[in-house]
Amino acid sequence: MELGLRGKRALVCAASKGLGRGCAEALAAAGVELVVNARGAEALQAAAAEIAARHGVRVVPVAADITDPEGRAAVLAAAGAVDILVTNAGGPPPGLWSDWTREDFIRALDANMLTPIALMQALLPGMIARGWGRVVNITSQAVKSPIPQLGLSNTARTGLTGFVAGTARQVAPHGVTINNLLPGIHATDRADTLDSAVALAEGISLEEARARRAATIPARRYGTAEEFGAACAFLCSVHAGFIVGQNISLDGGAFCATM
């Protein structure tokens, strides 16, 4: 399907690996020029060069912590007037509800709620002025079905979801859509880290830990960054202008509900 995005410009945050990388690849394949971001300069530059070579589009890497105001300012300066924004950052650490301090909450809110909100506040006015724009926030299945040990993530991402629910309706009259993609378990470094911890704690192999988790998913497998990126590119496409303020689960059926 032709997505109608050739020549558009996108900022994809936290995109040297994993789900952000999947989104960057899919947008580049649709002919979108990219600004991509991650903290590690080496992996980011390699990713940018690979994406540019594979898809024949311009890809500008900006190595910075997107959750830090100075880093974000550098990324936004390079991005300029983009048509598409994909927000993403690493998730907060696991823990126990009784142990988290105010500072832990502030860090999580900064990273996974206030950072995407600040990016939207910076870029939505230009999209509105030009009469077209797309925002996709990478959140988590945890906003629909909390993961108890990831309480910081549950809290921050649910706050972002509330902001998007209202704001998406305010910008929609201007041809701008905001939607959230909710990943379930995907085969990325993050999933490897979680599975390695389980393998260590239970004295089983990494393969066994993965197989046990995959067995809990109706699709009986993890999602891929390619599948995730394709969904993101479709939400950014000219065909998705009537999809407004939605929370779309990509979880192999893990969230069990009729609607």
Ligand code: NAP
């Ligand atoms: P990943 O494979 O670990 O990749 C994370 C990417 O983000 C890397 O490119 C990393 O590069 C970059 N990054 C992390 N923190 C950053 C920051 N502060 N500023 C700029 N770049 C940053 O993770 P993933 O699996 O793609 O996960 C992406 C998001 O989806 C996370 O918030 C995660 O919690 C959420 N999620 C993932 C899953 C899953 O199963 N994979 C499920 C639910 C939710 P650097 O480290 O070099 O910065």
